[in-house]
Amino acid sequence: MAEAWRFILLLIPLIAGGISIFFAFRLMKRYRIAFTSSFFYYMVFLYIFGTYSLAGAGILEQLLSRMEIDLKVIHSARLYAIFLGIPFLALAKFMFLRSITEFFQKKPATTFTIFYFLILTAVFVLFGVYMIRLNYFDLGEYRDFILLQRWVFIGFIWATYLFAYLYILFFSAEVSDLPAKKHIRVFGAWYLAFMVLCITPLALSGYHAIFRQVFLVVFLSWHLIPILFLTVYLNKYQEPESTLPDDFETSLLAFTEEHDISKRECDVIRLICRGLSNQEISDTLFISLQTVKDHTHRIFVKTGVRNRVQLSNMIR
Template sequence: MLDLTYFIVFVFSIAIAFASIWFGHQFTTTYYTKFHKDYFYYLITFFGFSFYGIWAQIFMRSFLSSKDTGGEMIEMVANFLPILGVPFLIISWIMLVKMGYSLVEVKPKKKFWLIHFIILAIIIALGGLLVTLDTSYWGLGNQLIDIQIGLVLFLDTVPIVFFVSMVVYHSKKYRMSYRNIITRFALLVLLGLTLRCVVLIFHDTDPWIFAPLLLLYFLSNFVPLFYLRLTSDAVFSPVRVEYLNEEKRALLFQKYQITKREKEIIDQICQGKTNQQIADDLFISLQTVKDHTHRIYTKIGINSRLKLVQMING
């Protein structure tokens, strides 16, 4: 029964990861900003490490236990598996720092990046030391996994605190509405870290308790993402046509038999209008705009504003 519970949680974890990455990709094709691209790569690397560092351990422990493998061998393999996810973890930290800079439009200094790479080199060295430790000699035993988790949580805290501090400090130069949204987003990212800390602290507790807690770990990054998805139109401008090519536009309308209303929607999209702005300008509902947009994409054989704009851009 416990194995079935873990399997169900695993399926939901995959669904959360897939939805998050899909939302992130939608951002990159709708707004096409440096921040959204950094955020997309952060999500990929975060979930990449999550599956290597958590689920790979769980499945390997279960598999080795079923083969009557010795406890020492199980611990050695389980402690090694998170190391495979370290590249994902390091890149996610770098992306998070870049997100902070790009969100508030501040250019980082070369000296700052040098300091970051030195810190990352120290992290890699510490991780390698933990893997090669003779746990029986040092009397660590099963405590090695606790040390690894503590190190990861501590190092995960550094870039997130930097990200939040960066956003809160530099948000003062923006208008109130923009400042409120990006500050709430940053605080939700910090809340996500808190949830991950709580989950990993209980890693050695009853499996019936830890299994559902794993969902909180994966949801920790979905909540700020979902909030940003609801509010992005208020703070970011969708991609737009910089140089309208009338010939391309006319050929597209003719080739795909675009209706009069669909032409109006396309023209509004090319001007960089959000769905809500299009609805207000054309005196139609937001859902109607979405339905028309979906039909336009289906007719043309594309799936994003970016591709539509690229087809018309001169």
């Protein structure tokens, strides 16, 4: 009976994680904006780490225990599985932080990117060096290293999601649309809850094996909830990429004359209706991002709309 429950607790997060990737992929295809693309790759890298390094390490431990392999060999196998998954974890967290910045039409600073990967590379190298010390020179204790690795992982989770939440709080203050601001902050709050629900069972995993399984369930399954809120947000505030109707230019011309829209503002509206983000409009029209935002603000004032979807619906 215990084996059946362990299998179910292992199967649930793997299936839920796969479903999360599917929905993230649909969002990326429907809304071709930088944020959804980065979020999709975050899900993919996180799933690889979760299945290979976390679930894989647990399965390996169970199999080797049944074969009555020496405990040091079992610990070593677990650590190797986690060690090889560190690059995927580093990429996953970076893509998450990148997606949050892109949510606000920004990009991670180059200095931050360099610093981030330098730190993670150093951790990866130190992890490998300690593994060599343990396996080939028998220096140190496996239990101490496993405990250290666990708390470093907890600190990494804490730093990543707390930073993301504070970033969302700070930059969402600039969002004038109150419903949109609410959705953005709720999305961040779900990931703050994810941080807490990951850290708690992980910190307790040394007391009972069930806590490791609970952690894996949360680590891979939780994303279905913020993806739901993200879907609601995008459906309401982001026009999906689409081809324009045949009579679009006629409708746009009548619309611009009615609302005294300038030629450049007309170009911006055309690209908005195609589903392009502010950054993509900036690149297409060869103007600065701030200029795009200024044009968009003036368009909203002239037409009395509050978001892109309302603007597109007025023309179509």
